[in-house]
Each structure stands twice: as C-alpha cells, then as structure tokens.
Amino acid sequence: xxxxxxxxxxxxxxxxxxxxxxxxxxxxxxxxxxxxxxxxxxxxxxxxxxxxxxxxxxxxxxxxxxxxxxxxxxxxxxxxxxxxxxxxxxxxxxxxxxxxxxxxxxxxxxxx
Numbered sequence: 001x002x003x004x005x006x007x008x009x010x011x012x013x014x015x016x017x018x019x020x021x022x023x024x025x026x027x028x029x030x031x032x033x034x035x036x037x038x039x040x041x042x043x044x045x046x047x048x049x050x051x052x053x054x055x056x057x058x059x060x061x062x063x064x065x066x067x068x069x070x071x072x073x074x075x076x077x078x079x080x081x082x083x084x085x086x087x088x089x090x091x092x093x094x095x096x097x098x099x100x101x102x103x104x105x106x107x108x109x110x111x112x
Contacts (some may be wrong), residue, residue, distance in 0.1 A: 051104035
C-alpha cells in the first residue's frame with residue numbers, strides 16, 4: 001500500500017504528532033496535577049498512537065488504519081507500556097476529549 005508507506009515514512013521523519021495528540025490540558029475535567037508517571041506515560045503512548053492512526057485515516061483511508069492497528073498489535077508491547085488498569089482510565093479521559101472536540105479516538109481499536 002503506497003499511501004501507508006508514504007505516511008509512515010513522513011511520520012518517522014517529521015514526528016508530526018506533537019500538536020495532534022490528546023493531552024490532559026485538552027481534556028475536560030482532567031486533573032491538572034497529573035503526577036502518576038505510569039498514567040502520564042500511558043497517556044503519551046496512546047496519544048501518539050491515536051495521532052498516527054488519525055493521520056493514516058485522513059490521508060489513506062480506513063484500510064490503512066486497519067493495517068496500522070494490526071502492526072501495532074503485533075508489536076506486542078502495549079500491555080507493558082500501558083497496563084490494563086491504567087489504560088482504562090486513560091481511555092475514559094480520551095472519550096471525554098472526543099465528546100469535547102468531536103475528534104475520533106482510534107486507539108480503542110488496539111484493544112479488542
């Protein structure tokens with residue numbers, strides 16, 4: 001899939017998800033004093049992944065998102081980077097962000 005490769009290469013070179021991710025400041029009712037480093041780390045990982053999936057969808061369509069989700073899942077480190085108990089809270093905050101912004105939260109697809 002040429003579009004998938006082109007977007008992947010651009011993301012790797014440009015690291016262009018800094019302003020497109022989901023951050024606590026953009027989530028309504030988020031605690032400004034996030035101190036839990038495991039929570040912050042999980043939030044950062046999932047925010048970046050959501051951004052990447054969003055770019056794939058916008059530029060290449062649904063099939064590219066499905067391919068990206070499959071690749072991420074096969075990487076097998078999501079449970080280590082974002083344990084289920086923490087992930088549940090982070091995904092809840094992302095749902096609040098979705099309601100507030102109307103933007104899509106793709107990372108739910110990573111956890112069937």
